[in-house]
Amino acid sequence: MSRLFSAASLIIIALLVLCPRTQAAGPDSLTAVPFQEVHIQDAFWGPRIETNRKATIEANLHECEISGRIKNFAICGKLETGHHQGLLFNDSDVYKVIEGIAYALSSRRDPALERRTDAIIDKIAAAQQPDGYLNTYWTLVEPGKRWTNIKFGHELYCAGHLFEAAVAYYQATGKRKLLDVACKFADHIASVFGPDRRHAVPGHEEIELALVKLYRVTGRERYLKLAEFFLNMRGRADHRQLFGDYAQDHKPIREQTEVVGHAVRAMYLYSGMADVAALTGDQSLLKPLERIWHDVVDRKMYVTGGIGPSASNEGFTVPYDLPNDSAYCETCAAIGMALWNHRMFLLTGNAKYADVLEREVYNGLLSGIALTGDRFFYVNPLASKGKHHRVPWFDCSCCPTNIVRYIPGMGERVYAHRGNDLYTVLYVGNTATIALKGGKVKITEETRYPWERRIRFVIEPEKPFKFTLHLRRPGWLQSAPTTEVTGRVPGRQLTTVLEGRTGFTAITQEWHKGDVVEVDLPMPVRRVHADPHVKADVGRVALMRGPVVFCLEGVDNGGHVRNLALPTDAAISASFEKGLLGGVEVLQGQALAVTPGQAATPVAFKAVPYYAWDNRQPGEMVVWLREKTSRQDAKTQSKNAKKTISLRAAFAP
Numbered sequence: 001m002s003r004l005f006s007a008a009s010l011i012i013i014a015l016l017v018l019c020p021r022t023q024a025a026g027p028d029s030l031t032a033v034p035f036q037e038v039h040i041q042d043a044f045w046g047p048r049i050e051t052n053r054k055a056t057i058e059a060n061l062h063e064c065e066i067s068g069r070i071k072n073f074a075i076c077g078k079l080e081t082g083h084h085q086g087l088l089f090n091d092s093d094v095y096k097v098i099e100g101i102a103y104a105l106s107s108r109r110d111p112a113l114e115r116r117t118d119a120i121i122d123k124i125a126a127a128q129q130p131d132g133y134l135n136t137y138w139t140l141v142e143p144g145k146r147w148t149n150i151k152f153g154h155e156l157y158c159a160g161h162l163f164e165a166a167v168a169y170y171q172a173t174g175k176r177k178l179l180d181v182a183c184k185f186a187d188h189i190a191s192v193f194g195p196d197r198r199h200a201v202p203g204h205e206e207i208e209l210a211l212v213k214l215y216r217v218t219g220r221e222r223y224l225k226l227a228e229f230f231l232n233m234r235g236r237a238d239h240r241q242l243f244g245d246y247a248q249d250h251k252p253i254r255e256q257t258e259v260v261g262h263a264v265r266a267m268y269l270y271s272g273m274a275d276v277a278a279l280t281g282d283q284s285l286l287k288p289l290e291r292i293w294h295d296v297v298d299r300k301m302y303v304t305g306g307i308g309p310s311a312s313n314e315g316f317t318v319p320y321d322l323p324n325d326s327a328y329c330e331t332c333a334a335i336g337m338a339l340w341n342h343r344m345f346l347l348t349g350n351a352k353y354a355d356v357l358e359r360e361v362y363n364g365l366l367s368g369i370a371l372t373g374d375r376f377f378y379v380n381p382l383a384s385k386g387k388h389h390r391v392p393w394f395d396c397s398c399c400p401t402n403i404v405r406y407i408p409g410m411g412e413r414v415y416a417h418r419g420n421d422l423y424t425v426l427y428v429g430n431t432a433t434i435a436l437k438g439g440k441v442k443i444t445e446e447t448r449y450p451w452e453r454r455i456r457f458v459i460e461p462e463k464p465f466k467f468t469l470h471l472r473r474p475g476w477l478q479s480a481p482t483t484e485v486t487g488r489v490p491g492r493q494l495t496t497v498l499e500g501r502t503g504f505t506a507i508t509q510e511w512h513k514g515d516v517v518e519v520d521l522p523m524p525v526r527r528v529h530a531d532p533h534v535k536a537d538v539g540r541v542a543l544m545r546g547p548v549v550f551c552l553e554g555v556d557n558g559g560h561v562r563n564l565a566l567p568t569d570a571a572i573s574a575s576f577e578k579g580l581l582g583g584v585e586v587l588q589g590q591a592l593a594v595t596p597g598q599a600a601t602p603v604a605f606k607a608v609p610y611y612a613w614d615n616r617q618p619g620e621m622v623v624w625l626r627e628k629t630s631r632q633d634a635k636t637q638s639k640n641a642k643k644t645i646s647l648r649a650a651f652a653p
């Protein structure tokens with residue numbers, strides 16, 4: 001009896017300490033509807049999530065096994081013998097794959113995959129040192145030298161990915177073994193770093209946003225405080241180890257005005273700042289974030305959403321430096337941009353951030369993975385002579401392990417809410433159950449977005465109650481007169497209000513089971529021009545339809561595309577090709593083939609979505625096509641463009 005009582009007490013205490021919380025937020029910020037509540041079932045993301053489950057997770061696990069990444073934990077935990085293999089941040093890859101598995105399991109339970117993951121978690125737990133420290137490289141290769149290389153040692157970076165994996169796996173499965181490991185390590189880190197302890201900042205940001213996740217699940221204030229500490233120390237001379245621009249450590253975060261340095265580091269830092277601002281309501285964090293956002297989006301972002309043009313620092317250079325062939329555009333940087341912009345949207349409710357999120361997921365992020373799900377780009381150029389191809393893995397494999405966790409987590413980017421306000425963020429076919437203040441609502445969203453313009457919502461509140469549905473008006477619609485919203489609400493008139501400032505259309509009314517709302521987003525083919533300051537794109541045009549950026553590949557165009565020009569008056573038609581590249585919209589029309597010394601000749605062209613390039617025969621690729629056939633014409637055009645195009649954006653929608 002006493003043993004039973006004792007066991008029951010332990011369970012109650014554990015629940016009190018680790019009771020899963022809904023994401024606490026500041027009074028004005030929105031909360032994402034969690035991935036467990038949103039089940040994606042559409043023709044675009046559904047198959048990708050399935051490919052991720054079947055192929056990408058499997059490929060990543062296999063590579064983690066054969067490269068020694070998983071064995072490193074077993075050796076560190078004295079379960080196996082041998083030597084540490086690989087780079088000093090390889091632990092993070094295993095954590096990121098586990099995070100991806102967690103999201104996959106939430107949409108479809110898979111006992112075999114779960115057992116396999118539990119076995120890896122056992123090895124991770126065994127590798128944890130008695131005081132909570134956990135890093136296989138610094139334990140096995142350089143024992144006694146923990147925390148001696150904060151700049152490039154990646155201990156705090158790996159810890160961050162452990163925390164993210166632990167939170168996701170706990171939320172998806174209810175299993176807390178990895179969460180306990182994460183908390184023990186976080187407690188250890190809090191005993192080393194802090195206002196009254198060692199002053200330092202991570203050389204690679206990541207732990208800040210991860211500590212916020214850990215705080216949200218456990219409710220332990222010290223994790224939020226530690227995240228704030230790492231943010232507030234950055235750029236301050238008193239941590240005595242300034243890393244400079246490369247790691248955004250050149251000045252205190254509230255004084256930063258431009259995006260600098262390593263792109264992934266920057267995005268993770270801003271994500272952490274946005275998280276803390278959302279939780280604490282600290283407005284002093286919002287101002288620098290908005291300034292930096294404008295610097296990135298207006299001056300340093302490719303039309304694909306790619307960021308960080310330079311290979312030398314895997315990051316940013318000077319404004320408008322956006323070369324196409326040599327564009328670095330790391331897949332992780334696009335993912336980081338998506339993560340940050342999602343947070344900015346939740347923080348502010350402004351749809352311009354959701355627009356950037358959408359630009360990333362349909363273009364510069366999605367290009368990072370092959371349609372088969374088992375080959376990856378680290379670098380995502382916007383033009384190629386035919387030598388750039390996806391590969392199964394990299395020694396530094398941050399990108400495959402980032403995309404394996406991003407795609408199955410898409411559900412979390414579909415809706416957000418606050419009180420009795422429900423926001424659509426990305427249009428994706430799904431069913432979701434959403435807890436608003438007035439009650440629960442089941443929503444079924446049917447759409448063939450991004451290919452087709454219609455989106456249909458069936459609303460099923462558990463009981464009739466009044467709430468506001470906010471429908472995002474994508475930024476790419478801005479030239480359209482209005483978004484058409486229709487509805488079938490028996491006996492009542494659907495009242496919509498255009499929220500011009502924030503980019504939403506709002507419908508406030510008492511909702512009844514079976515109410516239907518249909519949204520119509522006109523999707524003409526758009527000719528997009530870069531800001532004239534972007535030298536690489538002067539006199540050039542890119543094609544978009546909806547949120548999707550298109551490119552021309554040699555395989556569709558007789559081998560060569562770099563010599564093609566698209567006159568301003570060229571008619572372009574869009575059609576869906578079911579059997580091509582998993583089913584894609586293609587653009588077709590007539591271009592001009594330009595050969596030096598000869599008259600340009602008309603030639604039919606075909607463009608496919610940029611994300612889908614390099615999935616067939618290797619060959620040339622371009623996103624930006626010449627609009628004129630001679631250099632002189634291009635110069636004249638550039639001059640005219642300067643008079644008419646706003647300098648606000650690096651490309652005009």
Ligand SMILES: [Zn+2]
Pocket residue numbers: 330331332333378397398399400402
């Ligand atoms: Zn990467």
